[in-house]
Amino acid sequence: MKGLTFLAAFSDAADVMQKTARPNGLRAIAERANVSVSLVSKVLNRRLGSTRVNAETLSAIHAAAADLGYRKNHAAAALVKGRQNVIGGFIHSVGVEGSGLVEQLVRGMADAASSQGQRLMLRFFSSAEEFLNYVPEISPSLLDGLIVAGIRHPELFGRLREIQASGVQVVTVHEDGNPGWDGAFDNVCIDQRSVCEASTEHLISLGCQRIAHISLIRNRADGYRQALESHGMTFDPSLVFQASSFYAAGGTAAVAHFAAAGVQYDGIVAQSDEQAIGALNALILAGRRVPQDVKVIGVDDSSPARLAIVPLSSVSSRFYEQGVRAVGLLGDNAEGRPKRTLRIEPVVRARQSTVGKAEGGEAAAG
Amino acid sequence: MKGLTFLAAFSDAADVMQKTARPNGLRAIAERANVSVSLVSKVLNRRLGSTRVNAETLSAIHAAAADLGYRKNHAAAALVKGRQNVIGGFIHSVGVEGSGLVEQLVRGMADAASSQGQRLMLRFFSSAEEFLNYVPEISPSLLDGLIVAGIRHPELFGRLREIQASGVQVVTVHEDGNPGWDGAFDNVCIDQRSVCEASTEHLISLGCQRIAHISLIRNRADGYRQALESHGMTFDPSLVFQASSFYAAGGTAAVAHFAAAGVQYDGIVAQSDEQAIGALNALILAGRRVPQDVKVIGVDDSSPARLAIVPLSSVSSRFYEQGVRAVGLLGDNAEGRPKRTLRIEPVVRARQSTVGKAEGGEAAAG
DNA sequence: ATATTGACATCAAACGTTTGATCAAGCTAT
DNA sequence: ATAGCTTGATCAAACGTTTGATGTCAATAT
Secondary structure (H helix, E strand, C coil), rough: CCCHHHHHHHHHHHHHHHHCCCHHHHHHHHHCCCCCHHHHHHHHCCCCCCCCHHHHHHHHHHHHHHCCCCCCCCCHHHHCCCCCCEEEEEEEECCCCCCHHHHHHHHHHHHHHCCCCCCCEEEEEECHHHHHHHHCCCCCCCEEEEEECCCCCCCHHHHHHHHHHCEEEEEEECCCCCCCCCCCCCEECCCCHHHHHHHEEEEHCCCCEEEEEEEEEEEHHHHHHHHHHHCCCCCCCHHEECCCCCHHHHHHHHHHHHHHHHHCCCEECCHHHHHHHHHHHHHHCCCCCCCCEEEEEEEEEEHHHHHCCCCEEEEECHEEEEHHHHHHHHCCCCCCCCCCCEECCEEEEEEEHHCCCCCCCEEEEE | HHHHHHHHHHHHHHHHHHHHCCHHHHHHHHHHCCCCCCHHHHHHCCCCCCCCHHHHHHHHHHHHHHHHHHCCCCHHHHHHCCCCCCCEEEEEECCCCCHHHHHHHHHHHHHHHHCCCHHHHEEEEHHHHHHHHHHHCCCCCCCCCEEEECCCCCCHHHHHHHHHHHHCCEEEECCCCCCCCCCCCCCEECHHHHHHHHHHHHHHHCCCCCCCEEEECHHHHHHHHHHHHHCCCCCHHEECCCEECCCHHHHHHHHHHHHHHCCCCEECCCCCCHHHHHHHHHHHHEEEECCCEEEEEEEEECHHHHHHHCEEEEEECCHHHHHHHHHHHHCCCCCCCCEEEEEECCCEECCHHHHHCCCCCEEEEE
């Protein structure tokens, strides 16, 4: 008996020496609760299936886990499950740096990912090569899903298809009708046509009769025109100024152009906030009153809009929402369902530049 | 010989049945190159140590890896190495949402992480509870390092200490002298005092004689005063307006206050861009010329600054740089080295609101 | 007395790497 | 002939989970 005890003690000691090395971990808590590692795993993951567990054992396990401050080793879990709970966010740095729009998108993705227990891994790129550098990182052992935003390089879509074939679900976030995109991926975007349709309708509803347009993108210009026509107003090409960028210079140039051409107008629908601010500033400096003489509205609801000399009304592109929805599409994993494009409806944020002193609320887009 | 060949073929076939299930993976490429798994691992990771490898074998391995499109299983590697190559970026959502500053910080972190082969995992939080929700995620099996930015809750520093004790290196990014921070972590921040010292000196160098200050934070106000005094100008309390926030209203109020009090000034040093823009807009609407009558400078170099009716000069807080340096501190893992606070020197971005038409370059802070 | 069931819990084989220890030759110097 | 290198490559254990298959009792049904 003594000998046996001795041996037992010895072997116990040996076990302790060999196995209890890992400070916390499933094994440590299993030993402490006097159960098997597998049971602990099942209990802690609530993966009991049909198995029932004795109430005492259950609480013993939980107690041990709490005592030892159990932290799951995610790498090990990911290894055996083949699932990482990580989604990648790869963002093309477009020209709107610093306007806070990308920040909104990132926030949307991060918050949505968090709320469904995923982690967001972020990367920025500004060229095709930079993107290609990251491609080796995109494997199912690292990411379950990938969101690619603002991609500008049609040649990358081929890569994305390979990536998707390798088992990483891909969702794009980019303008509708991007060349090269062929329906192979889920996509989230703002409805470009609705954007300027919404802002134009906003001005119409405020009584504007002659609404000028600072144009760049075709779809948005179409929305402007459609809003006019669906309200019985005639489209007048002389009211459209073709800008060469989304920057403020376009707005300044538009105001100068209209003045030089003697074109009269009581509203301006721009295609970006910067354009609108350029126009707004030019108007103010020329002594025009906003919104009394001219109402101005932009696109994006970026932070400069709020702080313009007359706070600028704007159609929000809802980047936060876009981020959230992109993550949502990743989560929605019905196998073989057709890929879909989710078009976010824009929303008008009315401020002084259209509605005057009373800081307006929001109105859904037409 | 025939028999041997047959046997070899047979045992090969058996191996193929048993083992080649995993499509790519180290084992598959080892079989293809007729070497052991471990050799492949060593070669692919350039972990040869003292071992030398035959040139033929080497190229055979690389060829096989290329043919099979080898993708390392990072989960497995992380498991055995206990290192994830992931750094967490936890960002407190402060009041500057949408101004693009957080975007700059995130970009800095993401780019720096990428360039040293780390992946950035991003989270936003806006309350202590939200942060605590994420704490279980912060374990060495998930993150090697953690950057916490903008933390406002002294009670969280205790948690951070636990986290650091658990093996996750912690770097904070927050204002200097944050209560509760006690030197337990590396920290990155802007030098608050230098901020307004730099902008005040900028105005002095442009010949301003009576420089007003829109104040909120003590350290920045000290910088303003110090710049004045070190240039032999007397500090006049009547030129200081105490704002109640960083928002534009503070600037508007300041201009109104000075006008009502009959205070004369030829320069305004604000503590934020929003304040500066509020002041700038009020000045313009009151018919003052900027920069001829009054020069105005803000802080942060946020996107609204660029787009103000008179493009606003500003002291950059260099958030991108802060992100980069935070990652750098994480990488710098000298064990037991004393924790350090890295103070980023602010930089003046001169624009029309101080230097007139000529869009200025940058000047390092004093 | 023997199947059958139910309640609990354990077994053992993965998952795909990494890495220090070990080994097999072929050489060289004694 | 034997010990000692050098060169090139393999062995085998470990990392910490997860999970379907399996086991042990006791209680109940036949």
